[in-house]
Amino acid sequence: MARPRKDRIVAYNPEVSYFKPRGIPMVDLDEVLLTVDEREAIRLADLLGYSHEDAGERMGVSRATFGRIIQKARQHVADALINGKAINIEGGNYRLVMDRRLFLCQDCNSQWEAPRQSGRPHECPSCNGQNFYRFVDRQKANPSCLQ
Numbered sequence: 723m724a725r726p727r728k729d730r731i732v733a734y735n736p737e738v739s740y741f742k743p744r745g746i747p748m749v750d751l752d753e754v755l756l757t758v759d760e761r762e763a764i765r766l767a768d769l770l771g772y773s774h775e776d777a778g779e780r781m782g783v784s785r786a787t788f789g790r791i792i793q794k795a796r797q798h799v800a801d802a803l804i805n806g807k808a809i810n811i812e813g814g815n816y817r818l819v820m821d822r823r824l825f826l827c828q829d830c831n832s833q834w835e836a837p838r839q840s841g842r843p844h845e846c847p848s849c850n851g852q853n854f855y856r857f858v859d860r861q862k863a864n865p866s867c868l869q
Contacts, residue, residue, distance in 0.1 A: 730759035730791070731782040732816040733856070734823065737841065742808040754802040757814025760795035767792050770855060827854040 736758065742751060759781070766777035767788075778788030802809045823836045825843060832848035846854050 727815045728783065729815050729817045730762065731780065731819055732758055732762045733765075733780075733819050735818060736761055736811050739811040740808065741802075743806050746806065748808070752805070752807045753810050754798045754807045755813065756795060756798045756809050756811045757816075758811060759814040759816040760791055760798065761811050762816070763788060763792040764795050764799070824857055825854050826857045827851055829853045 742748065762781060763777065766772045766780060767774065772780065774788050774792070775785045777792075778785045781788060781791075783791070799809065801807060823840075824833060825836060825846075826833050827846035827849060829851035830846060830849040832846055834843075834847055836843050842856075843854070845852055
């Protein structure tokens with residue numbers, strides 16, 4: 723009997739869950755499925771620059787498991803980009819850490835919360851900079867989701 727899959731910790735649900743090549747009608751497109759946990763792996767490793775060990779810890783999996791997740795995610799994205807396929811982000815084995823949307827400005831170190839479903843902020847409310855990212859305040863998150 724196979725071991726049950728462990729839920730991966732994901733900071734938040736993606737606000738945008740579908741991408742498609744411009745100028746190609748939906749009926750003519752093949753689709754690639756990117757799971758929510760694979761998207762989180764890309765966010766942690768490729769956008770935020772975490773090592774596989776640190777990213778795996780944030781997702782609640784081993785470094786080796788994180789490596790497999792990110793490899794599969796990159797294959798899906800490469801397939802979509804090279805072969806002109808749509809990317810559908812849904813499903814996977816994951817649980818959300820929290821529902822709050824927190825942002826951190828890398829220019830002025832300001833932190834703020836934005837309302838859900840309001841889209842990505844255009845600028846930092848303190849310095850009007852655009853060098854910011856979404857993060858998880860691990861001290862205020864649900865402790866059961868961080869184990």
